[in-house]
Amino acid sequence: MAEDQGALIAPGATTEVYVMARIPYTKPIRSLRFELLAQEEKAAASFLTFTTSGTMHSIQTVENGQPYSVQTVGKRADALERRTIMYEGIDSDIIYSELTLASHEQRRVQAALLKGYFQSADGQIYEADTIQPEVLLQPGAKQSVVFWARVPKGITGEWGLALGTALSGGKLAEPGQEVSGVLGVKKLRVNPVRPSASSSLAQLEWYPYSISVTKASGSLQEGSPSILLNITIDVKWMESITAADAGHKLVMVVKDSLGQAHERTLVPGTDIQVPGTRTVSFELTDEQYKKLRGGWFNLTLLDEFQGERITLGSQSYNLTFRSIQDPNVEW
Known part of the structure; x- marks a missing residue:
């Protein structure tokens, strides 16, 4: 994924290119082979081939009370957990996390779309649905981003929320697009609570x-x-x-x-x-x-x-x- 698709590179300049591919999560990776192709007239010719060892890095965990940061230029923002609650059902429960996303850009922008996955204490992973505003975000403004998933009933203990920037077709995802990948994933520790009822109907x-x-x-x-x-x-x-x-x-x-x-x-x-x-x-x-x-x-x-x-x-x-x-x- 190049940040600017089809951009020209000046002599002596450098650029970063992210390569993304879908692989079965159960498949062990011992090595990775990359081949870069150069376009010559109407044909593509091999430009560079290299092999590297395949390593599976564990997801970095964000310290308690610290935000998940979006570092992409033009989308820079911090997402901080506000609270996580549990809706108790008859046959299943719903885990529901509210995050506050604050923009650090100096102009009005479309905030980066976020994608999340919940992980229970026993390692089970549940894909979360995202509820995020589609309106442009003003400088310094905030928006509420919600992640929720239906999970088996009665799961207790600490949960993790693996969070990243959504991708679609090799680019940052836009509202309404299908998410095909996640960039810059980190994990937040969340502790779902079951809110107690108030004895009055004020505030x-x-x-x-x-x-x-x-x-x-x-x-x-x-x-x-x-x-x-x-x-x-x-x-x-x-x-x-x-x-x-x-x-x-x-x-x-x-x-x-x-x-x-x-x-x-x-x-x-x-x-x-x-x-x-x-x-x-x-x-x-x-x-x-x-x-x-x-x-x-x-x-x-x-x-x-x-x-x-x-x-x-x-x-x-x-x-x-x-x-x-x-x-x-x-x-």
Whole structure:
């Protein structure tokens, strides 16, 4: 892979050429033979042939707290792990790493596309999907890059994230291109956590956003089979950063005073504003509500990603009961 395909080399000048080839990872390498060809009119003639010993170098590990650095001119940036979490499923889990990529270029550029592979403590490797913004990155600006993979359930211990710059067709990959190789691979040590749920619904982390329920009310008319709920949700950016839509959904689970659970899924940009404030209204209907003269409801918010969920927080609220004789009575 030459940095500038087809470039001329001045007399006495030098250039670097990277040669990339796919080989089975199980095949031992004892030697490598390279042949360089020179184009003469319409035919290619042998220019230089040499053989070198084949060595398999272990991937360099980045020290804890240090970033993975992209050194390619025009793409220079640092990627630092923000957190790694685990979504627990029934049959499998999802490991999910958030990295912050900061540009070190002096002009607006398309950031280098990154490719990653997770490695468990027992050496098993899982290819990660990458979620990375396609917009140009301003000087000094940051973008959120996510790597995730579905892995067998119950794997514990330290994980590694092998990270590199994506290649396509012998060049640095551009958005939308199929990745055919990875350049400059290094490994980050990551320790997945299972986030604990908050006991309130204020400033919940839903990166890159922060979510708060600023108002939650429920009303019940005497003799009615329906409870009317109004939930106001405020979504703010946690920091100045560019992020791609990762496909997260916000799930509301309402548990009534009878112990019944009711669920509603909110899609960002459709059911809730991101960022922004929106009130979600809906009714719970049950014939047993006719017998109630008060009560409460519990509201739980969950983050859903690829069908798996993490509980963000939960809080209980009193119902407003309106009597037919006195509509101002509260219980």
